[in-house]
Amino acid sequence: MSNTAKSVWNNCLKFIKDNIQPQAYKTWFEPIVAVKLTDNALSIQVPSKFFYEWLEEHYVKILKVALTKELGKNAKLVYIIKMENTYGNKQPFTEKIPSSNRSAVKSQDVDIPLNNKSPELRNPFVIPGIRNVKVESQLNPNYSFDNFLEGDSNRLARSAGLAVANKPGGTSFNPLLIFGGVGLGKTHLAHAIGVDIKDKYPEKTVLYISAEKFTQQYIDAIKKNNRNDFIHFYQIIDVLIIDDVQFLSGKTGTQDVFFHIFNHLHQNGKQVVLTSDKAPVDMQDIEQRLLSRFKWGLSAELQTPDFETRVSILKNKLYRDGVEMPEDIIDYVAKNIKSNVRELEGAIISLIAQSSFNKKEITIDLARVIVEKFVKNTKREVSIDYIQKVVSDYFQMDVDTLQSKTRKRHIVQARQLAMFFAKKFTKASLASIGSQIGKRDHATVLHACKTVDNLTSTDKQFRKYVEDITKKLSV
Missing domain, CATH: 1.10.8.60 (Helicase, Ruva Protein; domain 3)
Known part of the structure; x- marks a missing residue:
């Protein structure tokens, strides 16, 4: 049977190789092993659940065409996942091996074992050329729960952090997303959780990394054709702490790879801790499937201390x-x-x-x-809410009026000024500004900014509005 399976799969591979990029073929199809052929169902073995998800998301059509050419319109593809016991429910024309057969497909020669002892694992945190897979936590021991003082402003986040540290991956706070403004202690609390876990569970692999560094590592991995090594490295982590996750905004490739890493960790009972400068509902340019996962656990806000x-x-x-x-x-x-x-x-x-x-x-x-x-x-952080309040107060109206859909000229101008100053004084995207100022789109914000620029250069009274409000916001 296995020879027949191999010949069918080899014919499929010839077709696939002719229709995709060589690097993609090498990465995603060469590691696959044909296992058996039963009626019209070809069973293939893939290295991980992530591998399966990637094939289903990016190559399902070409797989279907190739297999249909070989086995007819009733062809089926059965995945055997080599190194995991977690199974999804995404089954277009393919299916995974039933749970009753799982024990039969566990392999003794797992490529990247979860016990983190494989000498082949490339660790992105060590100097290239040094064969070392030991994962340094990158934690700062000076950040602890002892010096993170509790108050009304942080009680929920601190208590959730302690619960996670006591039982990583074993609470409903997974992921734990800590959000709040600049300097309120997000990074401190994230480190404190990691430090406490390392103290209580020294055998656990804990890793702290900023989203910016994670992104850079991913870019480097792509350049060096080490994408799979990058993914497998992060799949062995027991507690992954990502700081400033909003940095992933607009970076679709990094979001995609993080989505799969997140799924793997979560499904295997590993703990994920995230920090952000805003709540998931306010994040812009982050894929919905990722945002939905951020909401699976607990989002805890750090507020200004009393x-x-x-x-x-x-x-x-x-x-x-x-x-x-x-x-x-x-x-x-x-x-x-x-x-x-x-x-x-x-x-x-x-x-x-x-x-x-x-x-x-x-x-x-x-x-x-x-x-x-x-x-x-010290430059004070100016928020979009604060800008709307300042502009509304200046024109003697409330914020609801400023955000309303009315076309009255003085209200429209006030709204346009709020959008103009939001673009000037914050790092928010046009889409984010529009959604917060009356649920407008980015094109409306762009038009508002151009209108303010034009009126400032042609209308003396309007120029005074701009100067007055600028002074109020710059105090």
Whole structure:
């Protein structure tokens, strides 16, 4: 039987080879092994579930044509997955081996075993040429739960992080998505989860990586024809922590490969932790199938810390650094720096530095000088919501009116100005700006920006609007 299966498959391969790129053929068809032929069903063995999904998504049509030429219109293709026990339900004209036969297809010569001992595995974190598959976690041990102080602003996210650290992959918080603005502690919490897991489960493979670095590794893998090695490397991770996942926006190739890696990890009970500057519902240019998976677990927001939490953060920082400071000065700093934890700690470090370098006593006057300079020199993050409020207040209307569908001239102009300033002061895409300002499309935003530019150069009164609002947003 196996010889017949091999000859049928070889004939299929000849047809496929003539119709696809050589590199694609080498990557996706050479590793396949024909196993058996029963009636009109050809069974083939593939290295992984990801492999199966890729063939089904990209080559199902050519497979169907090739097999139909060999076995007729009732041809079937049966996948035997070599290294996994997880099975999907995507079955166009193909099907996977039934569960009753799974034990029969487990192979002794698995290419990339999940126990991470294969010397063939290419680790993208080590210097090329060094045969090393040990995965360094890339975690910063200075970021821990002990110095991530709990408050109303972060209680849910911190509690979920602790639950994940206690039982990685075994809670309903998978994935755990931590989101919030700049400097609120997303990266700190992500590292703390990883550090705690490594402490409790030293045998687990934990990896922290930024989405930007993940993308660069993927690009390098494509250039070096190591795409499969890249995928297999990430499939062995027990706890994968991806920071700033919004960076994947618009990068369809990286999103596609991450989708398959995510599926593999999730289906095998591995833990995924993500951080983002926005909630999944607000992410732009991320594929829906990926966004839906982000929502499978828990999305926990980190908010701006309240006064009491800010005081606790400062006291903890001073205690760790072995520095004493009067209560009234701590209160003054906490009251005047509200935006985020990073700025708060930066201000206290500046205050300590000024005091020690200049041999000055830490007084309220010194604190006032430092805080004023710090706040002035720290660029405040301007959000689209804040821009809409400033513009609405300037024209003495509420935000709902500004976002409404009315065509009244003064409201339309206010809306166009909000879009113009959102493009100027934020990194949001045109589509994101439009969706947040009255659910408009990107073309409307583009038109609004051109209109504002034209009116600024031709209309003196309109130019004053632009100058006034610019001053308010730049304060």
